[in-house]
Amino acid sequence: MDRLVRLYDLPDLEPFRRASLSKGITVRRARAYEQMQTIDWVRAMFSMEWASECSVCFSRVPLSCFIATRDSEIIGFACYETTFRNFFGPIGVDPNRRGAGVGATLLISCLKSMWDEGYAYAIIGGPREAAPFYRRLVGAVDIEGSTPGIYVDRLTVRR
């Protein structure tokens, strides 16, 4: 089920950014020259489908992918406006780095960027298991009737 987020009522990004920085983690917009590294990382860590979606972010200005880095290595990523306009996602954090606020900082960075680009609401797709993450951090509410949503008629993935 998809979810709706009010972008005019986001939590302040600064405390999240500062908390990440205090752990040596920087969350920032990816840069064009980091395209291959970022996509390769997403593919290795998550999936070909997410890497494909991530690649779309690098063909627009401003770039719609944020990355979290530590010691000059990527530890997380988040995208918006990949498969459809106004959609947030995908997002993913290295399993060894979860639970440290990285996902929260990535999520709010992207949503704030969508607000700055002129959207009042964002739509979040994604698995049911992630619903509490979005509800807790940004008050995302279910969109009735949005199952199966946009990810239908999918190609078989041969790895």
Ligand SMILES: CC(C)(COP(=O)(O)OP(=O)(O)OC[C@H]1O[C@@H](n2cnc3c(N)ncnc32)[C@H](O)[C@@H]1OP(=O)(O)O)[C@@H](O)C(=O)NCCC(=O)NCCS
């Ligand atoms: C979802 C994900 C991005 C969260 O990243 P993270 O860095 O672990 O998240 P944070 O540490 O910033 O967590 C922020 C808060 O959300 C909570 N939270 C994190 N993941 C959660 C989940 N799956 N369910 C419920 N709550 C969750 C945390 O407990 C934390 O709450 P707290 O501040 O009260 O302690 C990460 O678990 C992940 O990469 N999952 C696999 C990919 C995925 O499912 N992506 C989402 C669908 S596109």
